[in-house]
Amino acid sequence: MQILEELGLALGLASLAGLNLYLTVFLTGMLVRFDVLHLAEKFQGIEALGHDWVLMAAGVLYAVEFVADKVPWVDSLWDSVHTLVRPIGGTILAMQALGEMPPHMEVVGALLAGGAALTTHSAKAGARLLANHSPEPTSNIALSITEDIIVIAGTAIMVLKPVVALCLFTMALIVLWLVLPRIWRVVRRSFEVVRDSLRRLFGRRTPDYSVPGSSRA
Secondary structure, eight states: OHHHHHHHHHHHHHHHHHHHHHHHHHHHHHHHHTTSSOOOGGGGGGGGGGSHHHHHHHHHHHHHHHHHTTSTTHHHHHHHHTTTHHHHHHHHHHHHHHOSOOHHHHHHHHHHHHHHHHHHHHHHHHHHHHHTTSSOSHHHHHHHHHHHHHHHHHHHHHHHOHHHHHHHHHHHHHHHHHHHHHHHHHHHHHHHHHHHHHHHHHSOOOOOOSOTTOOOO
């Protein structure tokens, strides 16, 4: 049961970090800081998340992301910057939760954690690109709020019922692996439509209003 709880916490941290790394760190750190989450010995690796400096950094960065996530196209730019940050952050968090392991298991754990974080990040980035093709900003705001709710609920399940979290996050990742290719195909087609429209718009030649046969002496 202990290994399942550790895996549930690690997979939860990695998956949620792919959605919102800073909110995941901030929420987990607050639970640790105020002893809401009473860490068993096997979870002592994430005690550092409750440090004041970690909480301040995560809080400030989350405040920036909270605004950026609700502005069309700015959210996609923010996602592109975090294509490496979130998977790496998710991997570090997961490895802290797993604690000491044999070297070969650390490599396997890091690969799985990075893959989980990259999967949720890719799903978020793809959904945002699709939303940004709509003329109204409400879809971006709705997506941002939904993602934050998922992170909050996921964090609660992860720390209260790690084994349940292991099952839920595993199923969610499987669904995302099945859906992601379709999402990115739609995104690619959308960009092709935009590209073709821009080419037609800027590829038009400027009309020649000169009188045929006229020339300057």
